[in-house]
Amino acid sequence: MGTAIINGELWGARALEWADKQEPNHLPLWEAMLGAANIHKGEVVLDVGCGGGGALALAARSGAAVYGLDASKELVSIAASRVNGTFVAGEMEELPYSDATFDVVLTANGLQYASDRLKAASEIRRVLKRGGRVVVGLWAENEKCDMSALFATLKALVPPPAGTKPPTDLSIRENLLQLLASAGFRARSDGEVDCPFLYRDAESYWIAMRCGGVVEAIARRTGEAPLKSAVLDVARPFTRADGSVLFRNKMRWVLLA
DSSP, X not given: OOHHHHHHHHHHTTHHHIIIIIGGGGHHHHHHHHXXXXXXXXXXXXXXXXXXXXXXXXXXXXXXXXXEEESOHHHHHHHHHHSSSXXXXXXXXXXXXXXXXXXXXXXXXXXXXXXXXXXXXXHHHHHEEEEXXXXXXXXXXXXXXXXXXXXXXXXXHSOOOTTOOOGXXXXXXXXXXXXXXXXXXXXXXXXXXXXXXXXXXXXXXXXXXXXXXXXXXXXXXXOHHHHHHHHHHHHGGGXXXXXXXXXXXXEEEEEEO
């Protein structure tokens, strides 16, 4: 069972809220990834797990031709309405493109959700032109991210099936680099970027958290009330005097050849 089958409907359930209220928090990561990619006018760029198209909107400013793929047809529709590019809903493990199509491939906080991560990484390599660049972006290690408090709470509410790798295991730098090397990539450089998640108040924080596909899956198991209570409890240590909620995080990018 592929990524789109598992995740597409979950991430599409509240797609517009996700695109408007949560995706923009990733802007510092997108900017760092695009800086590493050094995209030029006329190049062809693919974003695997493009969401609402935020990263590709930035890439298009360079004059590149942009393509986006996401598990959720709803998010693909949003991206197509906001960015002048070509977008499709599909499988990360079975990219619907010919070999050696793209000068640059981006994937931000998507690879960890692949059902078969090695196959997904290998597919990215397959569609990359010779001499092309890939930039992968992910959360950094738990101890560098305030959001890890939420991840731990969600895991406690609905433990993953036995033997399942948690998405955060790829946040460990060595694990990520090992996976990418297994797919035939060589890391040229990598770095970390501050990526704070700021919400006006506790209710805004809850709404932003609720729209993610992972949380959607948990809500269907726990019901709305206990989930909301647990998620709001996480915010208390991160709530500032003015009522706003701030999670300080690091995200990692890796430039590959």
